[in-house]
Amino acid sequence: MSQTMSQTMSQTQRYPVLLLLWLCGIFCAEPLHAEPSNSDQLNTGQSNTRQYSHKNSGYGETASCIPPKQIVQITEDSLSHALQSAARYFHFLIVVPEALLADKRTAEIEGCYSLVQLLEQLLQDTPLEYDLLGDTIIIRQTTTEYSRNNDDEAHTISPEELIVTADSAAEIQPRPLNELTGPTELSINTRQLREAGIYTLSSALELTAGVKIEDNRYAIIRGMTGRYQSIRINGGELPSLDPSGQNFPLDFIPLGILNSINLRKSVYADAPGQASAGIVSLNTMQLPKQAYAQLTASAIWRPHSNHSTVLQGSQTSANRYGFGDGRQAIPSLLFDNARTGGVDTLSAQQREQAGEAIVGDMGLYRTKSKNSGSLELSTGTTGQYQNIRWGGTLSASVRDRWQHSLIRSTSYSTGTGYSGASSDFHHEDSRHKRSEHTSDINTLAALGLHISDQQYLGFNTLYLHQGTHHGELIETQGKNEQNINTETAYRRNLIHWTERSLLLHQLYGLHKFTPLTTLNWQISKSTTEYNRPHDLDYRYFSVSEESNYRLQLLPSTASISWRYMEQQSDSYGLHFSHLYGIDLGDALLTGEFKTGWENSVKNREGYNLLYGFTGSKDLTSNGQIMEQTNPSDILTAERITGDSQIPGFILQDTLLEPEQDIGLNGHFYRATQENQASYLLNDLDLNEHWRLISGLRYEKNTLQAELWDAQPEDNKKLEDGTRWLPSIAIGFQRPQQRIWLNYRQTVVWPRFNEILPVVYEDLDTRTKTIGNPRLHSSDVHNWDLSWQWQNVSGLELGAALYLKRIRQPIEGAFTDNSEATDSATYSNYSYRNSGQGNVRGLELEADYRLSIGRNQHIKLSGRYARIHSQVSGSDAYDDSDDAEEKPKNHRPLQGQPEYIAALRLQYMPGLNQTVSLTGKRSGTQLYITSDQPDLPAVYQQPRNHLDFSWNYRIHPGQLTFSINNMLNTAHRYLQGDYHYLDYRTGREFLLSINVDVQ
Structure with a gap:
């Protein structure tokens, strides 16, 4: 299938033509024959899809070659790729049993050949032979009793056993269940990634124009953040792993468990x-073709991160392989008390016991880091009994990474804004020393059952677990408006251990009632856990150059907290497709009708419990006590009391009294979001070259939540909306090029983290982040025009123009929310609806493959996207009914870079080696908006990125060496005249060995 075009219509009665085609396709259509045809892609046994054939039009004739011969040049060492090139040269459709081409190679071919000569040359020394049926070539296993001239017997080959290889290398892979309509912008399997020296999912997605990766974790498609995209695995939705985030971190999924990666920017x-x-579809390994085992070991070295001095809290010694030992869990006394009114309700003895229990070791220590690397093991088996084929795969990986960073940041004086009216200081300059140690353990178990090539049943269990220790020392100096030091300075320590995990179960099936009618379904159930126990955040203040640093015990400067989230996510999908034909006398219209139903329910609950201490004056004024560098030596058991009348330190919390709880307020929370959807879609071949795709989707989204301290109340409905989402596309396709014009309406439903008024702190920006319960959904109208062209000389070109109009786009902004967060003005970050957003873009892609000698090739790939965005309307964050009219303003949309460019050069000096050099650069983009004219917004600055990789295939595996981030260009964010953030992530050297056993 290919991309789409549609026109804006809001009611179903505005689609009489589409509805008529749907009805005619079902009730008036004549069934198609099952044998191969020129306009139907042969079925792989997993999905019903169609593809135009390559007609034998004499293309490629030259003066040096007399027809039917042509000048051909085939440089691919893969037999499947070489057959695709043959299909393009002679414009034939090639079909082949999918298992026959696995790992088969061929030599280079150059010269003047006929189709028969070329096929014989390609298939020599292989157990394969071919049959010519009109303009179709059938590749099959060599048999002595099979006659090439027996056309009747050739027609008995079952379409369910065949797969088309004429268009793309990805077609040789088993097609995924629940495949979406239309072609992919990127379709690649993990074997191709390894050969190219790519070992992360994020780097793979950057092979597409207009895709940018943030922090090596999050995909930004066409400059649009996670709220505008969807990431799915085997047709099921992947939930967020962080209560304060909405994107799924791509570095969380190892490539070893994936079979293929598909990216679509135009969807229907x-x-x-x-x-x-767009949508990113990840497909895990399913039913293997044969038994196998694969082992991949990687060693990673980062200068100043591995075998270097780093910062850690002492409790990490008890955390092995990403799992904590429970010693940092909240004391049961405090957890039970949090639900019954807070520490003020405890007896003096209980309060003292709780205070002594939560201190632990609060020190930040220097230690030596160790190795970074990974180990992945994957194995699978398969078998067959009569017409039943079964199999399973098991994959497991362990990864260990160290990262040490030096960061420079500047923040405006909280409470004064850009005007600098404060008599204390105008801004703060900070230097950060940050160390992170991350451990991952991931496993995937998959089972599959194939019955008579008509029924397929699969089951997956995926478990992902990540543990991260974070240690950070921040040294801050207050500055006046002339950038001269004031007397205000402090040192801040951040120490926490975070565990994230995902347990996902999936059951799915495909049932072919006839060769033309298919039903597939999937059920996914997942549990996501986020746990950050004993989170330490404290500061030592110095009020003059002559004074030493002292621990300051204030609610906003010293805290011990426990944060936890658990989310249960259930999703269901049922999809029906039918291939049909409409006989119009001299013409036969063919098409595919699809309809389906999807439902997703997410139940989230969690808590944020924050505690601190206050001290009597005789202790807090004692420099000998308060200047000790480890708070554990200050908050000793002898000094902790449970009675405020007794001198000492007493435990405090930030919980509200039950009678103060009004509405959405509290440290415990729960929320439920349900999305129900159904759709109709018709994919119609108007003739040999023209195609029309039209569809209508209905979605209903509800979100309700409750926050409380003592006892929960009834949930409050925060979102309850419905949308009719039309789509339409018209496509023109010839053997060398295709053109698509598409339209689709989409909707952005607010996520949990955007709408729940739960407070978190962002580690990079050091701002308090809180959701906005008044947030509304955003409607998006998407238009795009795309063109793709390729010729037999190895040149492929692509271009796309797109326009997106967003009503009330959701953006993140600095805001004053000090009452809710107990923090100073402008140290907060929240979400709001802006007025009207527009995004216009131009995308260009070019790939060229040049043969410079026998078995030597150069491949050059270029990607460029130019993006212009604009938000018009009020920038003030005021949702009140009597808000005054604010002046209109124009600025870029948050998250939209001015451009995204990438250039990749690959040199293949032989059949077994590949050397790659990839450069990337993105333009300026708005990072954080502001709701105050005297507080500047934050802009991310352009940055260059260069990667190198060398891959060498050695039987039975391959060796990869790569250098990531060779230039080590700084990440810079500017706010007005100051560096809001400035840091370097460092170079990364990787050596990987992959061994395959078949």
Whole structure:
């Protein structure tokens, strides 16, 4: 299938033509024959899809070659790729049993050949032979009793056993279940990634124009953040792993468990309404073709991060392989008390016991880091009994990473804004020393059952677990408006251990009632856990150059907290497709009708419990006590009391009294979001070259939540909306090029973290982040025009123009929310609806492959996207009914870079080696907006990125060496005249060995 175009219509009665085609396709259509045809892609046994054939039009004739011969040049060492090139040269459709081409190679071919000569040359020394049926070539296993001239017997080959290889290398892979309509912008399997020296999922996605990766973790498609896209695995939705985030971190998934990666930027009615920017589909290993085992070991070295001095809290010695030992869990006395009114309700003895229990070791220590690396093991088996084929795969990986960073940051004086009216200081300059140690353990178990090539049943269990220790020392100096030091300075320590995990179960099936009618379904159930126990955040203040640093015990400067979130996510999908034909006398219209139903329910609950201490004056004024560098030596058991009348330190909390709880307020929370969707889609071949895709999707989204301290109350409905989302596309396709004009309406439903008034702190920006319960959904109208062209000389070109109009886009902004967060003005970050957003973009892609000698090739790939965005309307964050009219303003949309460019050069000096050099650069983008004219917004600055990789295939595996981030260009964020953030992530050297056993 290919991309789509549609026109804006809001009611179903505005689609009489589409509805007529749907009805005619079902009730008036004549069934198609099952044998191969020129306009139907042969079925792989997993999905019903169609593809135009390559007609034998004499293309490629030259003066040096007399027809039917042509000048051909085939440089691919893969037999499957070489057959695709043959199909392009002679414009034939090639079909082949999918298992026959696995790992088969061929030599280079150059010269003047006929189709028969070329096929014989390609298939020599292989157990394969071919049959010519009109303009179709059938590749099959060599048999002595099979006659090439027996056309009747050739027609008995079952279409369910065949797969088309004429268009793309990805077609040789088993097609995924629940495949969306239309072609992919990127379709690649993990074997191709390893050969190219790519070992992370994020780097793979950057092979597409207009895709940017933030922090090596999050995909930004067409400059649009996570709220505008969808990430799915085997058709099921991947939930967020962080209560304060909405994107799924791509570094969380190892490539070893994936079979293929697909990216679509233009989607139709059978895709989620959230996918305004696109959808990333991850497909795990399913039913293997044969038994195998694969082992991959990687060693990573980062200068100044591995075998270097780093910062850690002492409790990490008890955390092995990403799992904590429970010693930092909240004391049961405090947890039970949090639900019954707070520490003021405890007896003096209980309060003293709780205070002594939560201190632990609060020190930040220097230690030596160790190795970074990974180990991945994957194995699978398969078998067959009569017409039943079964199999399973098991994959497991362990990864260990160290990262040490030096960061420079500047923040404006909280409470004064850009005007600098404060008599204390105008801004703060900070130097950060940050160390992170991350451990991952991931496993995947998959089972599959194939019955008579008509029924397929699969089951997956995926478990991902990540543990991260974070140690950070921040040294801050207050500055006046002339950038001269004031007397205010402090040192801040951050120490925490975070565990994230995902347990996902999936059951799915495909049932072919006839060769033309298919039903597939999937059920996914997942549990996500986020746990950050004994989170330490404290500061030592110095009020003059002559004074030493002292621990300051204030609610906003010293805290011990416990944060936890658990989310249960259930998703269901049922999809029906039918291939049909409409006989118009001299013409036969063929098409595919699809309809489906999807439902997703997410139940989230969690808590944020924050505690601190206050001290009597005789202790807090004692420099000998308060200047000790480890708070554990200050908050000793002898000094902790449970009675405020007794001198000492007493435990405090930030919980509200039960009678103060009004509405959405509290440290415990729960929320439920449900999305129901159904769709109709018709994919119609108007003739040999023209195709029309039209569809309509209905979505209903509800979100309700409650926050409380003592006892929960009834949930409050925060979102309850419905949308009719039309889509339409018209496509023109010839053997060398295709053109698509698409339209689709999508919707952005607010996520949990954007709408729940739960407070978190961002580690990079050091701002308090809180959701906005008044947030509204955003409607997006998407238009795009795309063109792709390729010729037999190895040149492929692509271009796309797109326009997105967003009503009330959701953006993150600095805001004053000090009452809710107990923090100073402008140290907060929240979400709001802006007026009207527009995004216009131009994307260009070019790939060229040049043969410079026998078995030597150069491949050059270029990607460029130019993006212009604009938000018009009020920038003030005021949702009150009597808010005054604010002046209109124009600025870029948050998250939109001015451009995204990438250039990749690959040199293949032989059949077994590949050397790659990849450069990337993105333009300035708005990072954080501001709701105050005297507080500047934050802009991320352009940055260059260069990667190198060398891959060498050695039987039975391969060796990869790569250098990531060779230039080590700084990440810079500017706010007005100051560096809001400035840091370097460092170079990364990787050596990987992969061994395959078949």
